[in-house]
Structures are given as C-alpha cells and as structure tokens.
Amino acid sequence: MSIASTFRLFHAGWVLAREGAFSVLPAQALPPMMKAGISMARLLERRAVRKTGSIERLNAALHKLGPSYVKFGQTLATRPDIVGIQAAADLSGLQDKMPPFDPKLVPGILKTALGDKAAQLTEISEPIAAASIAQVHKARLRAPGEVPKLVAVKMLRPGIAERFHADTDSLYAGARLAETLSPASRRLRPTEVVRTLDHSMRLELDLRLEAAAISEMAENIRNDEGFVIPQVHWDQVAQNVLTTSWMHGIPIRDHAAIDKAGIDRKALAAKLLQSFLRHAIRDGYFHADMHPGNLFADPRTGDVIAVDFGIMGRIGKDERRFLADILYGFITRNYRLVAQRHFDVGYVPKTQSVEDFALAIRSIGEPLHGRTAADISMAKVLGQLFTITDLFDMQTRPELVLLQKSMVLVEGVARTLDPDLDIWTVAEPVVGEWLRREEGPLGRIEDLAGHLSRIGEAAGRVPALIAQAELALAEHRAMVNRPRDRLMRNTVLVVLFAALGLILALIWRVLVGS
Structure with missing residues (x-):
C-alpha cells in the first residue's frame, strides 16, 4: 500500500x-x-x-x-x-452532463487514431453527451461509394487512463485497509471486489473491445424484440475512438417527453427489466452500465435503446442457473430453493443451517409479495440484508459483483418509469421460460452435446498420451541396464498409464451417465 x-x-x-x-x-x-x-x-x-x-x-x-x-x-x-x-x-x-474536454482537441484525436479515414467524419457537432470516461459527438460519415450516414463518435477523455489507475490504486488501498482494521470485513472480500471492478474498467479504456461487445450482443439479440442497440462502423474504430450508427430516441429519464410521444411507460419498464434478465440468464452476457444516461426510448416503437457498452458482464452456466433459481424461488415463494442455491454457490458456509437461512430469506421475501415498487422501502430491505449477511457469515462472490450492481441499476430505472412495478410478475415469463427450456428435452440435448464435446476433446488427447507412453517405454527398454534411472522411468510409466486410464474412465462414466 x-x-x-x-x-x-x-x-x-x-x-x-x-x-x-x-x-x-x-x-x-x-x-x-x-x-x-x-x-x-x-x-x-x-x-x-x-x-x-x-x-x-x-x-x-x-x-x-x-x-x-x-x-x-x-x-x-x-x-x-x-x-x-x-x-x-x-x-x-x-450520467451524461459532465464538463466536456476542449473541443479543439477533437480533430487531432481523430487524425491520430484513424489516420486518413478521419476525413470521412464530417460535420462533427459539439459534445452531445459527456461522462466520466468519454464524450460523444454527432457526425456525418461519408465513406467512398456509400450514402452519407448519421453517426455517433465516442472519444475517450485525454489522460483518462492515468486518472483511472490513480483511482484504482486508492480503492485497493481502501480495501486492504478495511481488511487490516476490520477482520469482519474479510468475508466480503473487498480486495477481490475491487480487482473485479478494476478489470471491467480496464476493458472500458479500449473502445475496440466495446465495438466487439456490441457485435457479440447484436448476435445474441438478433431475434429479440423490445431492445435495440447501434451498429458499429469498424473502419472508424480505434483504441480511443468508436463510431456507431446514430440512435434516435428519447432519454429514458425524460418522462414528460415519453408520455408526450404516447409511449406506455409501464410497458417500457417491463421491456427493460425483461431484456436485462434475458441477456443475463439466457446469454450469460449483459450490459453492466445501464444507468439512465445510456438508455433511451424509441418514439416509433416504444422499444428500449441502449448505448455505451464499455462495461459488460459475463457469467457462466452455473451462475445463470443460480440467478434463475433465486428469482424463481422468490416468484413461487420457494424459500428453501433460494436458501439451498446460496449454499450451492458458496455464498453461505456449509457450517450454517439451510433451514435457518430459508427462514431468514422468508422474512425478506414475504413482505415484498403483492407490493408495488412504491410500497417497498429498499433502504429497509438493504438494512435487513446487511443483518442477514453478518448473521450467516455470508461470503462475497466477486464474479457476481457486476451482475448484482447491474440489477440494482436496472431495477432502479424500471421503478422510476413504473412506480407500480411488480418485479416478480415482470420477471416470471423470462425466468420461467428459461427454466422450462433447461429442464425440457432441448436443454437435456444441449447438456448431452456439451458432454460429448468434452469427451471428444478428451479422446483427442488419447493418441498423444499413447505415443508418449510408447516413447517412454522405448526409452525404458534402452536404459534397462541403467539401474539408477530405472525408478524414474517406472514412475513415468505409471503416471502416463494412470492418466490414460482416468481419461478412459471419464469417457465411460459420461456415456453411462448420459
């Protein structure tokens, strides 16, 4: 430190x-x-x-x-x-009204980043939005042989990397100080949490990665409705410059303009929440910075428009199942399921009682059922959660930090759009559909396909292991008259054949189990 x-x-x-x-x-x-x-x-x-x-x-x-x-x-x-x-x-x-950097720097930034292709960006406006990491300008893209297009040009703030690194150094210092002075805080793993956030923000400092994130999400949602994202113009992308299609929308926090456009705010809130859950549970890949400055409403369709994909979250199949089961458990008031899943992923130590933890979860869940967002005091809920985490010695899962932060953001934005929001009713179609699919024939087939893929990978390594074993055997025979090497060669043979046996046993077990 x-x-x-x-x-x-x-x-x-x-x-x-x-x-x-x-x-x-x-x-x-x-x-x-x-x-x-x-x-x-x-x-x-x-x-x-x-x-x-x-x-x-x-x-x-x-x-x-x-x-x-x-x-x-x-x-x-x-x-x-x-x-x-x-x-x-x-x-x-x-969210998007921070002081912009000097506009005189813009031409130089574009020229250095894009070279001759910077000249294709014309009619560059004053900053439309300025946030902590970058600012956005409207421009006209005039590529040779193409119709001019209206685009959004995002540029990192000069010197932002140095400021960011200074930030994270101080956050690491705070985390280590907390762990030193407060042993009780160690179960929250503050240093690991800071490391997770540090990694996500390092990715945010390379706009080429943001362009790739937009591309991946576009593939994931190509058949979805209700959630729209911009397209990337790859020829005008660099480490500190990102050019995308311009999205015409109403800022999602401008409720008066949304109402004037005739957009149903309740439906908009539902689309926002359901889209986020679909991305997280179905795809395991979600927008992790969905504050109002990054969200708009399409005045023509009433769809959600999202921009700024600098911070993305990714979770594996086990974590997706955990999220789905937790939500479904609250929806169906199956608090035993909610409690058991917390034990399964390691949130709660095995030394604690599942039944007691289920009772604690019930004390949170029951008062929320049948209540609208306006009737729920999240401050009290958070206070109760703090008490329960301490009582049951709950551990932080750093890989889920972005997911938890994003859920807080999305639920907060959705409830401002619809004060009568019932999160359980809105979430059920997405969660229920995914769980029914996972438990159904298609989900079983995909699981089997995953097993077979792993078997194929393991089987593909078998010839190499056999070749290594034969080579070791040949060397062993050649050196049979060298007693001092005999023990080592025998050990090598045992290890190689044991590894081969384990792989063959694994293949047999998976085939029998499937």
Whole structure:
C-alpha cells in the first residue's frame, strides 16, 4: 500500500464528507459500526450542506476525484428510493452532463487514431453527451461509394487512463485497509471486489473491445424484440475512438417527453427489466452500465435503446442457473430453493443451517409479495440484508459483483418509469421460460452435446498420451541396464498409464451417465 494511494484515499474521504456524500446513505438501515462511521464522517460536512441538505457541489467533487467515484454516484442517482428524490436528482448530472474536454482537441484525436479515414467524419457537432470516461459527438460519415450516414463518435477523455489507475490504486488501498482494521470485513472480500471492478474498467479504456461487445450482443439479440442497440462502423474504430450508427430516441429519464410521444411507460419498464434478465440468464452476457444516461426510448416503437457498452458482464452456466433459481424461488415463494442455491454457490458456509437461512430469506421475501415498487422501502430491505449477511457469515462472490450492481441499476430505472412495478410478475415469463427450456428435452440435448464435446476433446488427447507412453517405454527398454534411472522411468510409466486410464474412465462414466 503506497503512501500516495493512501493519501488519495483519505483525500477522497475528506472531499466526499465535506460535500455531503455520506448524508445520502440510508444510515438508519445500516449495521451499528457503519452507522457510527457515517455519523463521524458527517461531522466534516460544510455548514451549507448540513443546513439545507443540498449536495449540488457533489457532482463536481466526484468528477474531480476520478471516474471510479463518478460511477458510484451514477449508481446512487438511480435509487431515489434509497438516497432520496432530491439527492438522486442532484446526482443525475453525472450520467451524461459532465464538463466536456476542449473541443479543439477533437480533430487531432481523430487524425491520430484513424489516420486518413478521419476525413470521412464530417460535420462533427459539439459534445452531445459527456461522462466520466468519454464524450460523444454527432457526425456525418461519408465513406467512398456509400450514402452519407448519421453517426455517433465516442472519444475517450485525454489522460483518462492515468486518472483511472490513480483511482484504482486508492480503492485497493481502501480495501486492504478495511481488511487490516476490520477482520469482519474479510468475508466480503473487498480486495477481490475491487480487482473485479478494476478489470471491467480496464476493458472500458479500449473502445475496440466495446465495438466487439456490441457485435457479440447484436448476435445474441438478433431475434429479440423490445431492445435495440447501434451498429458499429469498424473502419472508424480505434483504441480511443468508436463510431456507431446514430440512435434516435428519447432519454429514458425524460418522462414528460415519453408520455408526450404516447409511449406506455409501464410497458417500457417491463421491456427493460425483461431484456436485462434475458441477456443475463439466457446469454450469460449483459450490459453492466445501464444507468439512465445510456438508455433511451424509441418514439416509433416504444422499444428500449441502449448505448455505451464499455462495461459488460459475463457469467457462466452455473451462475445463470443460480440467478434463475433465486428469482424463481422468490416468484413461487420457494424459500428453501433460494436458501439451498446460496449454499450451492458458496455464498453461505456449509457450517450454517439451510433451514435457518430459508427462514431468514422468508422474512425478506414475504413482505415484498403483492407490493408495488412504491410500497417497498429498499433502504429497509438493504438494512435487513446487511443483518442477514453478518448473521450467516455470508461470503462475497466477486464474479457476481457486476451482475448484482447491474440489477440494482436496472431495477432502479424500471421503478422510476413504473412506480407500480411488480418485479416478480415482470420477471416470471423470462425466468420461467428459461427454466422450462433447461429442464425440457432441448436443454437435456444441449447438456448431452456439451458432454460429448468434452469427451471428444478428451479422446483427442488419447493418441498423444499413447505415443508418449510408447516413447517412454522405448526409452525404458534402452536404459534397462541403467539401474539408477530405472525408478524414474517406472514412475513415468505409471503416471502416463494412470492418466490414460482416468481419461478412459471419464469417457465411460459420461456415456453411462448420459
């Protein structure tokens, strides 16, 4: 832990406390230690913040601290049910209304990144949106032999990589400090969580990877309805420049404009939530930065338009099954299933009682059933979750951090569109369809195909193992008169034939089991 990163950490804490960042957290719902920490931090608030409760300067403070802090503020802005309506409104400017960088730098950035092809981008506008990592301009793409197209040109902020690395150094310092000073925090694995977020944001700093993410998601959703994404213009893509088709839409937070366009906000909220769940559960690949600045409504179709694919989440088959079972368990009020899945993936240690944990889950789930979003206090729910995680010594799964953060974002945006949102009713068609498919003949066939593929891979290694065994045997025979090498050669033979036997046994077991 370097002195510089520790200093940046304490400086960030000082700035956040002065500007009222801790005043927006639901202190009353948090554990006593966290509540005490927030109370101490609030002693440092500026008098104006303490007197009025206004945090209008917090946006600027977060921007100065760095992109990682802005991301945190963006998440809070989607949860007026937790931080309050005024605080969420004050923080919403972090989503796409940050100060842009000097427009005089744009031509040079494009020329350096794209070379001669930069000249094909004409009529470049002033920044349409500016966020913590990049800003977006509208332009006209005039490629030779093609009809001119309206496009969106995204450019990374100059020097953003250095700011990001400084951020993550201080976050690592904070995580290690927490683990040192608070042994109880170690079960939350703060360093591993920071490492996961660090990796996702490193990917965000290469727009070629974002272009690839758009391409992959386009293939996944090609037969879907209700969710639309832009197309990539690959000739105008570089590490710090991304060019896509221009998407005409109404910002999803502009409820008045959405209503004026005759778009059903309840249907829009359902499309947003169901699309996210479909991407996560069916594809295992989802947009992990779905704050309102990245979401629009198509005025013609009422579909959801998503942009900015810099942060993507990916989960495996086991994690997808875990998510589906958890949601289905809450939908059907099967709390034993919910509890068992938490044990299966390692969230809860085996030393705990499944039945007791199911009872704790029931205490959260039952009050939520039959209630609309407007009737649910997420601050109280979070407080109860904190208590339960401590009571059952729950462990953090770092690979699920992006999924959990994204669900908070999406559910927050959906409930602002539809205050009467019933998440269980909306989620059931997607979750139920996937589980029925997985348990049905098609799911079984796909599982069998996966087994056969692994068998093929294993069988493909058998000839090489046999060749190695024959070679070892030949060497053994040639050296049979060298007693000192005999033991080693015999050992090699045993290991090789044992490996071959294991592979053949595995193939037989899978064939019999299928």
